[in-house]
Amino acid sequence: MENIVDARGFSCPQPVIMTLNKIKKAKKGDIIILVDTNTAKENVSRASQSKGWEVVEVLPEDNDYRITIRKG
Amino acid sequence: MRNVLATRWGIIGVGAVIGILASLLQFWGNPANMGICVACFVRDITGAIGLHRAPVVQYLRPEIIGFVLGSFVAAFAFKEFKPRLGSAPIVRFVLGAFAMIGALIFLGCPWRAVLRLAGGDWNAILGILGLTVGIWIGTKFLSSGYNLGPSHKTYKAAGLVFPIIMAGLLVLMFFNPFVAGEAQSGVLFYSVEGPGSMHAPLVISIAIGLLIGFLAQKSRFCTMGAIRDLILFRQAHLFTGIVGLTVAAFLTNLMLKQFNPGFAGQSVAHTMHFWNFAGMILSGLAFTLAGGCPGRQLFLSGEGDGDAAIFVLGMVVGAAFAHNFGLASSGAGVTSGGIIALIIGFIVCLLIGFSMREGALGGV
Numbered sequence: 001m002e003n004i005v006d007a008r009g010f011s012c013p014q015p016v017i018m019t020l021n022k023i024k025k026a027k028k029g030d031i032i033i034l035v036d037t038n039t040a041k042e043n044v045s046r047a048s049q050s051k052g053w054e055v056v057e058v059l060p061e062d063n064d065y066r067i068t069i070r071k072g
Numbered sequence: 073m074r075n076v077l078a079t080r081w082g083i084i085g086v087g088a089v090i091g092i093l094a095s096l097l098q099f100w101g102n103p104a105n106m107g108i109c110v111a112c113f114v115r116d117i118t119g120a121i122g123l124h125r126a127p128v129v130q131y132l133r134p135e136i137i138g139f140v141l142g143s144f145v146a147a148f149a150f151k152e153f154k155p156r157l158g159s160a161p162i163v164r165f166v167l168g169a170f171a172m173i174g175a176l177i178f179l180g181c182p183w184r185a186v187l188r189l190a191g192g193d194w195n196a197i198l199g200i201l202g203l204t205v206g207i208w209i210g211t212k213f214l215s216s217g218y219n220l221g222p223s224h225k226t227y228k229a230a231g232l233v234f235p236i237i238m239a240g241l242l243v244l245m246f247f248n249p250f251v252a253g254e255a256q257s258g259v260l261f262y263s264v265e266g267p268g269s270m271h272a273p274l275v276i277s278i279a280i281g282l283l284i285g286f287l288a289q290k291s292r293f294c295t296m297g298a299i300r301d302l303i304l305f306r307q308a309h310l311f312t313g314i315v316g317l318t319v320a321a322f323l324t325n326l327m328l329k330q331f332n333p334g335f336a337g338q339s340v341a342h343t344m345h346f347w348n349f350a351g352m353i354l355s356g357l358a359f360t361l362a363g364g365c366p367g368r369q370l371f372l373s374g375e376g377d378g379d380a381a382i383f384v385l386g387m388v389v390g391a392a393f394a395h396n397f398g399l400a401s402s403g404a405g406v407t408s409g410g411i412i413a414l415i416i417g418f419i420v421c422l423l424i425g426f427s428m429r430e431g432a433l434g435g436v
Binding site: 011012036037042047 | 075078150152154156214215219222223224225294297301305307309363364372377379
C-alpha cells in the first residue's frame with residue numbers, strides 16, 4: 001500500500017513538514033509526494049535524504065512533480 | 073537540470089555575494105550598516121510615494137525593485153514562474169504590517185541585523201537573539217499544525233501584477249528624478265537629509281538589486297528560513313548562506329574601513345537592549361507564520377506568488393502606520409506608541425498562530 005502526501009499549493013516549509021510527518025508514521029516502504037514548485041521539490045528531496053530515505057524518482061506531472069522516496 | 077545555486081556551496085556563494093555587494097553599496101552611498109535592509113528600504117519607498125511623511129526616510133530604493141524584477145527574470149528564464157495565490161491573503165497582509173512595525177522598533181530586518189553585526193554594531197546581537205526567539209515560537213506553531221492553507225494556480229497575468237507594479241515605480245522614478253537639494257520632484261518625495269538622503273547611484277543600486285534578485289530566486293536564500301530550518305529540521309543548508317553573508321560583509325567592511333565596533337553611536341540604531349530584542353521577536357514570529365523573511369517575500373512575489381506580494385503590501389502599510397503614528401524608533405530609542413503597537417502585534421500573531429491550525433476549519 002502506497003503512502004501519498006499531497007503538498008501541492010503549500011508553500012515552504014509545509015511540504016517538508018508533511019513529508020516528515022508521513023516518514024515518521026511509515027517507518028519504511030515507498031512514499032509519494034506531490035508538490036508544485038521546484039523549491040518544494042528540492043526541499044522535500046533534501047529533507048528525505050537527511051532522514052536516510054532514498055529519492056527514487058522525480059516525475060514531472062503537468063505543472064507539478066511526483067516524488068517517490070524509499071527506505072528498505 | 074541541476075540547480076547549482078541551491079547546493080551547499082551555491083547558497084554560501086550567494087550569501088557571500090550579497091554580503092560583499094551590501095558593504096560596497098554602503099561604500100557607494102547607502103547608509104552605514106544598511107547596504108541592504110529590506111524593511112528599511114520598503115519603508116523608504118513608502119515615504120517616497122508619500123504614504124508617510126517622515127522627511128528623513130523617503131527614497132524610492134531601486135534595490136527593492138531590482139529584487140523583484142531580478143527574481144522574475146530568473147523564474148521566467150528557468151520556467152519557475154508559477155502564478156499562484158489564495159493562501160489566507162488578509163492574514164499575510166496583517167503579518168506583513170506587524171513584521172514591519174517590529175523591524176522598525178529594532179531599526180532593521182534580519183538582513184540589516186546581520187549587516188549591522190558585520191559592521192560592528194553590537195546592538196544587532198540583541199536583535200538577532202530576538203529574531204531567533206520569535207522564529208522559535210513560530211516553529212512551535214508549525215509543529216503543532218499551524219498553516220495558512222494551500223494556494224491555487226491562477227492566470228499568468230495575475231502573477232505579473234506585482235512585477236509590473238515594481239517596473240511602474242521605476243518608470244515613475246525615471247520621470248520624477250532626484251533633484252539635488254529638493255525634497256520633492258513631481259509626485260515623488262526625496263529626503264534631503266537623514267538615511268533617506270544617502271544612496272548609491274541609481275544605476276548601481278538597480279544593477280545590484282537585479283543581480284541579487286536573480287541569485288536569491290535560484291538559491292532560495294532566506295534569512296528567517298535559515299534559523300527556522302536549523303531549529304525545526306536541524307538542517308543547516310540555508311543557515312550556511314546567512315553565515316556566508318555575514319562573514320563576507322565583515323571582511324569587506326574591514327577592507328573598506330567600515331567596521332566600527334561598539335554599542336553606542338552606531339548609525340541608525342539605538343541602545344535600548346530590551347526593545348531591540350522584543351521588536352525582533354515580533355518580526356521573527358510574523359516572518360515565520362508567513363513563511364519567509366522580507367527578502368524572500370520579494371523574491372517569491374517575483375516568481376508569481378501573489379500571497380507573498382500581499383505580505384509586501386502589508387509591509388508598506390505597516391511602514392506607513394509606523395511613521396504616521398510615531399511607532400518607529402529613532403536613534404533616541406523606542407516610542408510609547410511603538411511599545412503599544414508591539415504588544416498588539418504579539419497578541420495578533422499569537423491569535424493567528426493558535427487559531428489557524430489543521431483541523432480548526434475541517435477543510436484545510
